[in-house]
Amino acid sequence: MDDxxxxxxxxxxxxxxxxxxxxxxxxxxxxxxxxxxKKVAVLDLIYGxxxxxxxxxxxxxxxxxxxxxxxxxxxxxxxxxxxxxxxxALLSIYPSVFFFKHRKAENNVTVPKIIFMLLRFEMILxxxxxxxxxxxxxxxxxx
Numbered sequence: 001m002d003d004x005x006x007x008x009x010x011x012x013x014x015x016x017x018x019x020x021x022x023x024x025x026x027x028x029x030x031x032x033x034x035x036x037x038k039k040v041a042v043l044d045l046i047y048g049x050x051x052x053x054x055x056x057x058x059x060x061x062x063x064x065x066x067x068x069x070x071x072x073x074x075x076x077x078x079x080x081x082x083x084x085x086x087x088x089a090l091l092s093i094y095p096s097v098f099f100f101k102h103r104k105a106e107n108n109v110t111v112p113k114i115i116f117m118l119l120r121f122e123m124i125l126x127x128x129x130x131x132x133x134x135x136x137x138x139x140x141x142x143x
Contacts, residue, residue, distance in 0.1 A: 002065050003065050003066045006057055006060050006061050006065050006066070007061065007066070009053065009057045010054060010057045010058060010061060012053075013050050013051075013053035013054040013057060014050075014054055016046065016050040016053075017047060017050040017051055017053075017054055018126060020043050020044070020046045020047035020050060021047055021119065021122060021123060021126065022123065023043050024040055024043045024044060024047065024095075024119060025116075025119045025120070025123065027039055027040050027043070028040065028111060028115070028116060028119065029111065030110065030111055031108050031109070031110055031111070032108065032109050032111055033105075033108050033109075034103070034104065034105050034106065034109075037099060037102050037103050037105060037109060038103050040099050041099040041100055041103040044092075044095065044096050044099045044100075047092070047096075048092070048096065051089060051092075054085070055085070071142075074142070074143065075136060075141040075142055076141050077132050077135045077136050077140060077141030078132075078136055078141065080132060081129055081132040081133065081136070084125050084126075084128055084129055084132070085129065087125060088122045088125050088126060091118050091121060091122050091125075092118070092122060094114070094115070094118060095115045095118055095119060098111075098112070098115055
């Protein structure tokens with residue numbers, strides 16, 4: 001039963017994580033006022049919290065619940081999947097700091113192009129993770 005609960009939490013976190021990232025991108029504009037930046041900052045907070053949930057529950061699934069840890073640890077596809085997740089997390093730092101810093105701006109804020117590019121790159125990388133999960137489910141990567 002623990003297996004089911006933790007897998008459910010993992011999937012729920014992934015869905016919220018993905019939705020928050022795509023929503024941030026949809027709300028992003030070149031010029032934004034304080035209210036718009038606050039909305040994106042709240043979404044970014046949801047994005048961050050859901051990333052922590054995905055990571056924490058993922059570690060529980062990896063080391064304590066479900067398949068033995070070596071099932072995952074010895075699979076290079078899994079390691080690529082984990083690496084992509086952490087690359088996405090690293091790419092999200094600059095936009096998160098920007099939104100947090102400007103959430104109380106009194107004037108309109110010009111959003112740098114790099115933030116658009118980072119969010120788009122995060123979304124592209126995020127699209128690869130389910131593909132890698134499918135490969136893992138098929139046993140690809142196991143020796």
